[in-house]
Every structure is written in structure tokens, then in C-alpha cells.
Amino acid sequence: MSPPRRARLVSTAVHLPPRYRTMEQTRVAMAAAKSPFVPPPGLLEDLTGVRGVHVRADDEQASDLAVAAAVKALEEAGTGIGEIDLLLFASSGQDLVEPATAHIVAAKLGAFCPVFDVKNACNSVLNALETAAAFIENGRYRTVLIACGETATLTARLHAPDHATFMHHLPGYTVSDAGAALVLTAGPAGPDDPGVLRTVFAADSTAWEACTVAAGGSMHPRSTHDDHVCLRLNDDELTRTGRRMAGFVLEHAEEEMALVRDSVFIAVHQISMPQFHEAIDALGLPANRFQATVDRYGNAASASLPLQLTVAQRSDRVMPGDTVSLIGLASGFSIGLAVIRL
Incomplete structure (x- = not known):
């Protein structure tokens, strides 16, 4: 074996x-x-x-x-x-x-x-x-x-x-x-070896209509209407994302949360500065373990977590051997967590 x-x-x-x-x-x-x-x-x-x-x-x-x-x-x-x-x-x-x-x-x-x-x-x-x-x-x-x-x-x-x-x-x-x-x-995969230590995901797919870009699929294959080709928020989901992100981590990733608390650096998907601060507050972790990027670079979509990690590495906030956590959320609605030892 x-x-x-x-x-x-x-x-x-x-x-x-x-x-x-x-x-x-x-x-x-x-x-x-x-x-x-x-x-x-x-x-x-x-x-x-x-x-x-x-x-x-x-x-x-x-x-x-x-x-x-x-x-x-x-x-x-x-x-x-x-x-x-x-x-x-x-x-x-x-x-x-x-x-x-x-x-x-x-x-x-x-x-x-x-x-x-x-x-x-x-x-x-x-x-x-x-x-x-x-x-x-x-x-x-x-x-x-x-x-x-x-x-x-x-x-x-x-x-x-x-x-x-x-x-x-x-x-x-x-x-x-x-x-x-x-x-x-x-x-x-020894106890102190680097690598991806844990991943966990969850979804509430009943919320798929909350945030959409509708054109290009079978629903609106050739639509040029702004409601379809532009990113559209269909309810107040944006105001709840920080709380929902933190709620998932705290309630459904109990084992992983212990690793998150021990992480030197934590990246969370950033939509806006108010949502970023809300997520930090809801997680109840020190603000100095996070890195705001949305204010300078905007919401980089799925590149947001790699962007935050890269910024942290370039500023020597994280070093080889450190544990980092990546917490993501996405329209649909899905939430995920990865814990990595560098």
C-alpha cells in the first residue's frame, strides 16, 4: 500500500x-x-x-x-x-x-x-x-x-x-x-507536513435566484436586456452574506473551526467593506488575522481568496509552515472552507 x-x-x-x-x-x-x-x-x-x-x-x-x-x-x-x-x-x-x-x-x-x-x-x-x-x-x-x-x-x-x-x-x-x-x-501526509488539511462545503440551493447573470443559458440564450446580461441582486441577500458565512463556519464546521482559530491568516470572500467587517465580527476572531482587499481592488469574484493570500504572502504576514484558512461564499447559494498549512 x-x-x-x-x-x-x-x-x-x-x-x-x-x-x-x-x-x-x-x-x-x-x-x-x-x-x-x-x-x-x-x-x-x-x-x-x-x-x-x-x-x-x-x-x-x-x-x-x-x-x-x-x-x-x-x-x-x-x-x-x-x-x-x-x-x-x-x-x-x-x-x-x-x-x-x-x-x-x-x-x-x-x-x-x-x-x-x-x-x-x-x-x-x-x-x-x-x-x-x-x-x-x-x-x-x-x-x-x-x-x-x-x-x-x-x-x-x-x-x-x-x-x-x-x-x-x-x-x-x-x-x-x-x-x-x-x-x-x-x-x-505527516502530522506536521504542509498541504490542504481540510475542506468542507454546504449549499442552500433554494436561494439560487438571489443573485444572477441570466443571459447565455437556456433561459435567455440570446438576450441583450440589461436585466439579463448584468449582475443583478434579486433580494437583500447582500446584507446577509456576512452573517450567513460566519453562521455556516460556526455551526457546521466545528472541527474545522478549531483549525480556523489557530490560523495565522484568514481570507474571506469580500463583496463590500460593510460585508467584510460583518463577517469578521460574526466570526469573533481578531481583525488583524484578516486582510481587506475589496476596498482597493474590488470584488475579484472567485479570484478573491487567492488575491488575499497573495497579498498576505507578499507582505510577509504568512510564512512557510503557517496555517491559513480560506472561507468562500457564492451565489447559488454556497459556502465553503479550506484549511491549508503552507
Whole structure:
């Protein structure tokens, strides 16, 4: 019998497109689009705590953002693309409905391994992490590349007929384009060895209508209506996300919560600054173990957790041997947790 294996996180990388759009520039763009409702100066910032977002180039695809991050992650890991046994594209966005965007990423990287997409809104990367860890632990693959490319700024609604519509589409103004990548490989599973220690997920799928981008599927295959092609909040779900995230962790991940409390760093999916602070308060953990990113970079969708971890690593807040926790939530409604020893 082969010894037990653990999926070790070898590297994490993020790519942010250089173009940056402030909330004031978004407001000006709404006025230029002759939107019947244009928020007064400062309202977007006051409601969300977000100063601006990164925006892809006009000819830049989700796969391009994923490839840019993947190149960084492979270089950091000292791993050639030929050493990758499985490539997962994990994102709420995509290049095309068909084929899987993973094929496009693989072609651009020169990979010839099996590939597929993992898609679960803003938990896509976290679900891909769980998937990669399971494959590595059971010996199916040794080294896995997770690549993410988010082009969420395409869902911002610049033509709002009234204040109520503007509020329904508020999350779309603060989402950011980003690429992210993780390299995981097999390692020993001793008590002090690095790797993915635990993952746990839950879902309340009765809430799937709460937040949607409706166009492109069988419901609205060719719709160009703003209600369908733009990110739309269909109830007050945004105001409850922090509490629901913390409630899941505290109530349904009791064993994992002990590991979370011992973590040097905790990343939580960030939609807005009020939601970020609410999640910290509800978890009841020291604020200095968290890192706000949504204020500077916007909501990077499924790249949000890798972004926070990368920022923490670059600032030497976490070091090899430290334990970190990643807590995600996504429309649908799903919540997940991963605990990793670096």
C-alpha cells in the first residue's frame, strides 16, 4: 500500500490588469451612457467602501487573465507546463459557452494534459482546490494547475432607469477583473507536513435566484436586456452574506473551526467593506488575522481568496509552515472552507 498523500499548495499567483476604473469614473460612464439615474458623487463609495476596480483590455479574454496568472504561478513553483497532470479552469466567467475555457487556457500555455472547467460562481476556485486535493490524495494525479480568469466588469449596468434598479445591480459596479492560479502537488501526509488539511462545503440551493447573470443559458440564450446580461441582486441577500458565512463556519464546521482559530491568516470572500467587517465580527476572531482587499481592488469574484493570500504572502504576514484558512461564499447559494498549512 502506498503511503498517504496530501495536496501541497506550492504556489499562488494573481494577475490584475493594469487599467483601473474608480467609482467616480463609473459614475461618469453612467452619465455618458445617458442613464436616467446617475448616483450622486460619493454614493458608490459610501455604500460599498470600494474605491475602484481593475478592468481588462478590450481584446483581453478570461483565458488571457488566467494564463498570465498561471505563468507566474508555474515560475514561482519552478514547475514546467509539461509537469502538470491536470489543468482546471475555475471561474464564474468564461470565454465561450463551448468548449470549456480550460481547453483555451491549455492551448495558450502549451499544455497537453486532461482539462476541465470547475464553475460555481465565486466559489469556483475554492471548489477546484477541493477537487484537486481529492485527486492528488487518491493518487489519480500528482500535480494540478488551477487557473482562474474573471471578467466580471462586463456585468456592470451603466444604464439604470431608476434608483431601485441601480440598487438591484449595485454588486455589478464593484466587481473586478482578475486572474489567479494555484499549483498543487503531492507530498507526504505527516502530522506536521504542509498541504490542504481540510475542506468542507454546504449549499442552500433554494436561494439560487438571489443573485444572477441570466443571459447565455437556456433561459435567455440570446438576450441583450440589461436585466439579463448584468449582475443583478434579486433580494437583500447582500446584507446577509456576512452573517450567513460566519453562521455556516460556526455551526457546521466545528472541527474545522478549531483549525480556523489557530490560523495565522484568514481570507474571506469580500463583496463590500460593510460585508467584510460583518463577517469578521460574526466570526469573533481578531481583525488583524484578516486582510481587506475589496476596498482597493474590488470584488475579484472567485479570484478573491487567492488575491488575499497573495497579498498576505507578499507582505510577509504568512510564512512557510503557517496555517491559513480560506472561507468562500457564492451565489447559488454556497459556502465553503479550506484549511491549508503552507
